[in-house]
Amino acid sequence: xxxxxxxxxxxxxxxxxxxxxxxxxxxxxxxxxxxxxxxxxxxxxxxxxxxxxxxxxxxxxxxxxxxxxxxxxxxxxxxxxxxxxxxxxxxxxxxxxxxxxxxxxxxxxxxxxxxxxxxxxxxxxxxxxxxxxxxxxxxxxxxxxxxxxxxxxxxxxxxxxxxxxxxxxxxxxxxxxxxxxxxxxxxxxxxxxxxxxxxxxxxxxxxxxxxxxxxxxxxxxxxxxxxxxxxxxxxxxxxxxxxxxxxxxxxxxxxxxxxxxxxxxxxxxxxxxxxxxxxxxxxxxxxxxxxxxxxxxxxxxxxxxxxxxxxxxxxxxxxxxxxxxxxxxxxxxxxxxxxxxxxxxxxxxxxxxxxx
Ligand code: NAD
Ligand code: TYD
Numbered sequence: 005x006x007x008x009x010x011x012x013x014x015x016x017x018x019x020x021x022x023x024x025x026x027x028x029x030x031x032x033x034x035x036x037x038x039x040x041x042x043x044x045x046x047x048x049x050x051x052x053x054x055x056x057x058x059x060x061x062x063x064x065x066x067x068x069x070x071x072x073x074x075x076x077x078x079x080x081x082x083x084x085x086x087x088x089x090x091x092x093x094x095x096x097x098x099x100x101x102x103x104x105x106x107x108x109x110x111x112x113x114x115x116x117x118x119x120x121x122x123x124x125x126x127x128x129x130x131x132x133x134x135x136x137x138x139x140x141x142x143x144x145x146x147x148x149x150x151x152x153x154x155x156x157x158x159x160x161x162x163x164x165x166x167x168x169x170x171x172x173x174x175x176x177x178x179x180x181x182x183x184x185x186x187x188x189x190x191x192x193x194x195x196x197x198x199x200x201x202x203x204x205x206x207x208x209x210x211x212x213x214x215x216x217x218x219x220x221x222x223x224x225x226x227x228x229x230x231x232x233x234x235x236x237x238x239x240x241x242x243x244x245x246x247x248x249x250x251x252x253x254x255x256x257x258x259x260x261x262x263x264x265x266x267x268x269x270x271x272x273x274x275x276x277x278x279x280x281x282x283x284x285x286x287x288x289x290x291x292x293x294x295x296x297x298x299x300x301x302x303x304x305x306x307x308x309x310x311x312x313x314x315x316x317x318x319x320x321x322x323x324x325x326x327x328x329x330x331x332x333x334x335x336x337x338x339x340x341x342x343x344x345x346x347x348x349x350x351x352x353x354x355x356x357x358x359x360x
Contacts, residue, residue, distance in 0.1 A: 072116035120136070230265065
């Protein structure tokens with residue numbers, strides 16, 4: 005039986021990680037302690053969990069500003085908290101940034117994961133009540149044509165510096181399981197959306213630009229396809245795997261919800277027009293086709309039959325409901341987006357966490 009008592013969540017100040025921590029504390033049956041380990045890059049914002057900190061801080065929620073590349077720092081945390089579970093979200097996560105500056109991606113995604121695996125290999129030697137869950141992406145499988153799906157058995161074919169670094173980290177996690185018997189599970193998920201996503205990714209960027217009546221940059225012909233999943237559905241799947249997933253296994257998680265970018269941008273324009281009392285096509289005039297992303301993967305589509313069959317997971321948000329909830333959140337939190345885009349949130353973090 006896994007202990008799931010002292011859980012290190014890496015990258016818990018980012019988009020998916022902060023939603024994950026909130027998801028756990030929203031569940032009355034969850035009795036564990038969370039240690040949120042985050043370096044607080046431009047994408048990390050400890051304020052995302054300020055309410056959780058107020059309720060559970062110093063009892064069942066601890067924030068530790070630490071770089072996963074800092075081996076001694078991670079070891080110290082293992083000694084301090086007797087960690088029995090690691091749920092590893094921390095990463096450099098934006099494809100465009102990886103194209104223009106790949107080094108941070110190699111350091112955090114590959115070397116950071118390697119460090120964590122080294123620490124658990126040492127601290128957990130011979131234990132079976134522990135788990136390292138590695139969060140990954142469908143992008144490691146490459147790019148699809150008009151048909152077909154990514155299965156857990158699809159050979160890896162990463163094509164951006166981001167996906168290459170994630171593929172390397174997945175392979176390291178698998179190798180540590182096979183070679184050293186570290187209890188590892190892995191999940192590969194499709195594109196997430198929801199509250200607290202940094203407004204550089206497609207959906208929050210479009211919401212933000214529509215709200216400010218700025219151009220909506222659509223790459224290439226706008227016909228690239230992504231499979232969208234609401235962040236809580238991803239996190240529900242992660243929690244199921246952590247509880248009941250078979251050690252050594254990989255699980256695909258997906259929305260079964262494929263959209264051409266341009267169609268999705270049209271829907272966002274219409275929903276925003278509805279929310280802001282404008283005519284249906286008002287914001288569509290802002291759409292601007294721009295130069296394509298280099299090496300832009302054409303289509304991602306996940307087959308997630310395995311997690312459905314073996315663990316009984318299902319998506320619970322339909323896309324319309326999820327997008328409405330997301331748009332409402334961004335409109336209610338305009339200040340949040342201003343703060344993270346301007347880097348203002350970092351001053352708050354330095355004041356509150358800088359000295360650690
Ligand atoms: P994000 O960029 O919003 O958050 C990443 C977090 O990791 C930030 O809080 C950042 O400060 C932290 N971090 C970065 N480098 C670190 C380091 N060296 N040490 C400690 N913390 C560090 O990313 P996200 O969208 O929440 O993605 C989380 C995970 O999910 C990533 O592993 C990503 O590859 C994976 N994933 C994301 C998506 C998606 O659509 N966003 C889809 C599938 C998988
Ligand atoms: P993104 O949110 O960056 O996720 P990923 O590249 O990891 O799938 O992009 C989603 C899709 O939207 C992708 O095909 C690139 C496209 N895109 C645009 O057309 N314009 C934009 O401004 C951004 C950020 C993305």
